[in-house]
Amino acid sequence: MDGLDELYNDLIMEHSMNSYNKKKLDNADFSELGHNPNCGDEIQIEMKVKGNVIEDMAFSGHGCAISQASTSIMIDTLRGKTIEEAKQIISTFIGMIKREITDDEELRIIEDAIAFKNVSNMPARVKCALLAWHTIEKIINEHDFSSDETKTYTDEVENNSHCNLN
Ligand code: ZN
Numbered sequence: 001m002d003g004l005d006e007l008y009n010d011l012i013m014e015h016s017m018n019s020y021n022k023k024k025l026d027n028a029d030f031s032e033l034g035h036n037p038n039c040g041d042e043i044q045i046e047m048k049v050k051g052n053v054i055e056d057m058a059f060s061g062h063g064c065a066i067s068q069a070s071t072s073i074m075i076d077t078l079r080g081k082t083i084e085e086a087k088q089i090i091s092t093f094i095g096m097i098k099r100e101i102t103d104d105e106e107l108r109i110i111e112d113a114i115a116f117k118n119v120s121n122m123p124a125r126v127k128c129a130l131l132a133w134h135t136i137e138k139i140i141n142e143h144d145f146s147s148d149e150t151k152t153y154t155d156e157v158e159n160n161s162h163c164n165l166n
Helices: 010-017 065-078 083-097 104-121 123-141
Strands: 030-036 041-050 053-062
Touching (some): 010 104, 041 065, 053 083, 065 083, 065 123, 083 104, 104 123
Antiparallel strands (some): 030 041, 041 053
């Protein structure tokens, strides 16, 4: 169990014990259940999207401290982000847990979720930490947000279409 002391730092404890993100959303646009049979974690994630921006998220269900804290911190990190930003953050978090991304500069975009960096040393907890992230990744990958009729802008700005060739 080496590393647990480091793992259960104040931030993780705070989010796992009494998360303000653990609630139901009114009129959620998306809802997906994430299940981790290894540990028994079952976490339902709800998301409201406006245009291509994640307006709000919340979770319910039960799970170990790591899965709950990871879910709550993920929600804080992704709230207010665009779908494109969220994709980048999610893949960076998963890359960190898989030890494929170790550079602190690259990890900056995941904000407080960097608290889970040590989970990569604990194979038994990796699935707990990744549960929520894989769940939200599934929602995002299964929907084409670019064709959303509520999209706030429709014109792609081509920055290089009038570039100075000199
Ligand atoms: Zn767990």
